[in-house]
Amino acid sequence: MIMSMLEKIKDEPLPEGYEREGIIIPPVFFAVTEKRVMVLGKEVVKKEIEKAKDLPEGFIFSEQYTPRIYIEGGKVVAVEILKKIG
Amino acid sequence: MEIYNVTRTGETTFITAPTLKEALVSDRVLIIIDDDAKVIYLWKGTTCSVRKKFIGARLSQSVRGERGLLYKVDPVDETEEPEALKAIMDETPAQNPTAGGSMDLAEGGAAEEAAGPVAVTLSAEMKDKLMGEALPADFEREGIVIGTDYYGVIKSTSTVLGKTVESEDIQKTTELPDGKLFDSKYGIRLMVEKGNIAAVEILRRKE
Numbered sequence: 001m002i003m004s005m006l007e008k009i010k011d012e013p014l015p016e017g018y019e020r021e022g023i024i025i026p027p028v029f030f031a032v033t034e035k036r037v038m039v040l041g042k043e044v045v046k047k048e049i050e051k052a053k054d055l056p057e058g059f060i061f062s063e064q065y066t067p068r069i070y071i072e073g074g075k076v077v078a079v080e081i082l083k084k085i086g
Numbered sequence: 087m088e089i090y091n092v093t094r095t096g097e098t099t100f101i102t103a104p105t106l107k108e109a110l111v112s113d114r115v116l117i118i119i120d121d122d123a124k125v126i127y128l129w130k131g132t133t134c135s136v137r138k139k140f141i142g143a144r145l146s147q148s149v150r151g152e153r154g155l156l157y158k159v160d161p162v163d164e165t166e167e168p169e170a171l172k173a174i175m176d177e178t179p180a181q182n183p184t185a186g187g188s189m190d191l192a193e194g195g196a197a198e199e200a201a202g203p204v205a206v207t208l209s210a211e212m213k214d215k216l217m218g219e220a221l222p223a224d225f226e227r228e229g230i231v232i233g234t235d236y237y238g239v240i241k242s243t244s245t246v247l248g249k250t251v252e253s254e255d256i257q258k259t260t261e262l263p264d265g266k267l268f269d270s271k272y273g274i275r276l277m278v279e280k281g282n283i284a285a286v287e288i289l290r291r292k293e
Contacts, residue, residue, distance in 0.1 A: 001107075001110055001111055001112055002112060002132065002164060002165055003107070003165070004107075012266070015268055015270070024276075024283050024286060025132075026133075026231065026232075026233050026234050026283060026286075027132065027133070027233065027282040027283045027284065028132050028165065028282060028283070029276075029278075029282075029283050051165050051166070053281070054281070055278045055281050055282075055283075056278060057278055057279065057280075058277070058278060059219050059275055059276070059277055059278075060275065060276040060277075060278060061222055061273070061274075061275040061276075063222070063273060065273060065274050066268070066269075066270055066272055066273060066274065067268075067272060067273075067274040067286070067288060068266055068267065068268040069231070069266070069267040069268075069288075070265075070266055071236075071262045071263065071264050071265060071266075071267065072264055073264070074260050074261065074262050074264075075234040075235070075262075076231045076234050076235070076236050076262070077234060079231060079274070079286050081274065082268075084270075
């Protein structure tokens with residue numbers, strides 16, 4: 001269920017000027033991670049969404065972020081964390 | 087492959103689904119028996135109760151005792167499924183329990199336990215924690231997401247003998263519109279507890 005929700009969100013177009021940094025499927029935080037590998041001297045970057053580990057306890061805030069909330073049947077099924085580019 | 091749903095009462099119920107992945111609902115603890123690989127998966131959804139986890143751990147060992155010691159019990163948390171379990175996600179589980187394999191497993195239907203998130207109420211403790219943390223400058227709190235519930239901040243103003251009194255309350259909002267909500271005027275603050283998101287505060291930039 002969580003995986004299908006993540007797949008659905010990954011396919012959603014992003015608002016202009018924003019990039020996806022994480023997705024919360026309550027209560028789990030999934031971070032967008034960049035994996036870089038060199039192939040014959042050329043860097044290949046692959047983005048993956050993984051369950052975030054070692055989140056710092058307490059409150060986390062930064063002005064650069066804006067939420068996008070997904071609601072189904074009156075429930076918040078996911079919160080996307082979007083970062084303003086530039 | 088057979089799937090048993092662990093109930094709060096300490097029993098298991100045989101369930102069916104078109105595919106294994108459709109049976110994986112986050113508030114469930116499931117015992118998935120893969121006879122081919124001789125593995126008994128104890129699958130724990132992200133929002134399942136601690137009680138179900140304990141019951142599931144006990145029952146999975148009982149199932150092993152019944153199926154044979156060649157079987158291995160593999161506890162699995164949702165989102166951390168091993169490759170071997172991912173490989174059978176699209177397979178159709180057995181439509182009936184194995185004869186003689188029911189033990190104390192009561193037979194039932196998939197609708198035995200309603201799927202869906204566990205209801206979460208905003209406790210006084212949570213309210214104290216959130217209200218006790220000063221808001222970032224230029225932001226005001228408009229809502230709080232806890233679990234899958236949205237709590238709106240209700241502001242009321244009244245006049246008492248000519249003096250204006252303002253109060254703020256937080257109430258669960260049930261009439262949310264389905265779909266995506268996005269507005270660049272909003273910010274977000276996360277409250278993390280034990281590695282999970284305990285609360286998401288929806289903050290509005292002051293104009």
